[in-house]
Amino acid sequence: MPPNDAPTIAVIVPTFNERGNPGPLVEQVSAALADRPFRIVFADDSTDGTTREIRDLARESVTISLNHSSSRRGLARAVVETLADVTEEFVVIMDGDLQHPPRLLPSLIATLTAGADIAVASRYAPGGRELGLSGPIRRLVSRQSTRAARLLLPQARQTTDPMSGFFAIRRTILDGATLQPVGFKILIEVLVRGHVRRVVDVPYTLDRRTRAASKASPLEGVRFLRHLVRLRAP
Numbered sequence: 001m002p003p004n005d006a007p008t009i010a011v012i013v014p015t016f017n018e019r020g021n022p023g024p025l026v027e028q029v030s031a032a033l034a035d036r037p038f039r040i041v042f043a044d045d046s047t048d049g050t051t052r053e054i055r056d057l058a059r060e061s062v063t064i065s066l067n068h069s070s071s072r073r074g075l076a077r078a079v080v081e082t083l084a085d086v087t088e089e090f091v092v093i094m095d096g097d098l099q100h101p102p103r104l105l106p107s108l109i110a111t112l113t114a115g116a117d118i119a120v121a122s123r124y125a126p127g128g129r130e131l132g133l134s135g136p137i138r139r140l141v142s143r144q145s146t147r148a149a150r151l152l153l154p155q156a157r158q159t160t161d162p163m164s165g166f167f168a169i170r171r172t173i174l175d176g177a178t179l180q181p182v183g184f185k186i187l188i189e190v191l192v193r194g195h196v197r198r199v200v201d202v203p204y205t206l207d208r209r210t211r212a213a214s215k216a217s218p219l220e221g222v223r224f225l226r227h228l229v230r231l232r233a234p
């Protein structure tokens with residue numbers, strides 16, 4: 001059992017039209033973090049009834065809260081706006097579609113406790129896999145984008161998976177930093193603009209999406225390239 005002074009944890013989950021996913025996600029995150037002091041905050045822009053599911057969950061438990069926008073902010077902006085309301089010592093960012101397995105949470109938290117500033121759940125570290133990226137083209141795009149990020153940004157070389165959407169940070173690394181979110185990729189923004197000394201990868205398997213629809217699109221690829229250019233000349 002974690003000690004009484006165990007670090008507080010906020011798990012931020014971006015959601016856009018993820019009906020059927022919030023319930024199982026809350027159940028699995030709660031089981032994974034068990035006796036630790038944690039809170040789940042949904043960064044939600046949904047229009048399909050997902051918001052009502054989250055509100056119902058929040059009514060049942062004080063560990064669940066909702067940061068909702070009635071206009072679509074985009075993944076990264078929704079997360080950054082939610083981060084501004086969070087005061088916990090450790091912050092986890094993970095998707096709301098269960099492709100990021102909650103059972104990895106104890107390893108990410110233990111990595112921060114051992115002294116890392118960022119623990120990255122990595123598909124590309126030895127032992128990691130990606131079952132979830134549907135089709136060879138998306139897998140190729142993901143790998144080439146990772147290469148481009150590592151080539152162009154020295155900070156991205158601190159991890160094997162700078163495009164990961166699943167990671168945990170020590171919140172103080174963002175003190176005084178101004179994040180400028182674009183599109184889907186938030187970790188590279190944190191790596192470039194945060195006060196980061198130690199990044200540690202934790203291998204994992206990206207699972208398949210089983211409910212609701214993907215929001216990834218070719219437009220996100222274009223946004224990512226613009227993001228890289230902007231990060232090169234902050």
Ligand SMILES: Nc1nc2c(ncn2[C@@H]2O[C@H](COP(=O)(O)OP(=O)(O)OP(=O)(O)O)[C@@H](O)[C@H]2O)c(=O)[nH]1
Binds near residue numbers: 094209214
């Ligand atoms: N708040 C918010 N969340 C979003 C937005 N777009 C996507 N998300 C969420 O961000 C997470 C990642 O989106 P996905 O559609 O799963 O993207 P992906 O994992 O690259 O694509 P798949 O492998 O096809 O699932 C999911 O939890 C989405 O619900 C948005 O505009 N606003």
Ligand SMILES: [Mg+2]
Binds near residue numbers: 097099
């Ligand atoms: Mg997904």
